[in-house]
Amino acid sequence: MDALLNGKNALVTGGARGIGRAITLGLARAGATVVACYRTPGEAVDTLATELKEIGGEHHLIRADVADPVEVDQLVHECRERVGTLHTVVNNAGVISHVSFAELPLEEWHRVLDTNLTGAFLVTQKCLPLLGPGASIVHIGSRGARAGVPLRSHYTAAKAGLVGLTRSLAKELGPRGIRVNVVAPGVIDTDVERRMPAEQRAQIEARYRQLTALGRLGTPDEVAGAVVFLASDLSAYLTGETLDVDGGI
Ligand code: NDP
16 A cells, blocks of 8 residues: 555645544555644643654644534645645544434534535535645545434534535536545444443444454454545545445445
8 A cells, every 4th residue: 555645735624633543644654745734722632643653754733623514624724834735635523413313412513514514525625725626625524424323413414414515516617627436434442432431432332343243343454444545546536435444334
């Protein structure tokens, strides 16, 4: 996979933690120059900077809230200043909560929609001037959007929205040589899962041993692998698709 993305520039939102961090590192290892956007400064950002330095190349860490149009303007301005053009945009930043539909406050609906869906809209639209023929946009959706998940109506609505956005954008941007796809992870073993109480975690693991063909949770690196593929010319004739990275549910 090395050198697959040599000479390419990529933006990853929510790129310092969890799946986004694996995507940032995966793209960098494949040779891309990566701009990783994070929201909260701290240890994750500092250790990511160190890991990127070890990989080599010139990478950039920029703070921005993707739900804030002014901050997205600033983020895209920084991308233009630092790398000029972008070949890949990965809309990974996301938030989730578990609330029954009957009790879902409007503010929480907006928070989840604003980050997962409107954030992708803002980042993609504002990045368009930096994208040329051969560029690839990847939205991180969720396998749960197709399956449906109790207590997550707001989250699955946002993630399903990314599929519609992707289908239409693929057709609108295809004539410009820009591809747009969704990667839809199943349950991935991130810090969120690791911080769960042991009993709850054991329940989830048991459930996904049953539910998946591969009998286990996925890893952030396995999601990153699909993103590297979609960012590269190996997927040059693939657009408008949703790639389930779910271990075979
Ligand atoms: P994490 O909570 O570990 O990471 C989410 C990232 O998004 C963080 O880096 C966070 O930054 C960032 N982020 C959140 N809100 C904003 C914002 N407004 N502006 C900028 N950055 C923001 O989640 P995961 O790594 O698990 O999830 C990554 C993506 O994958 C999400 O879109 C999620 O919905 C999706 N997904 C995850 C699955 C899983 O099993 N983990 C399954 C299916 C889909 P900060 O730390 O600063 O808040």
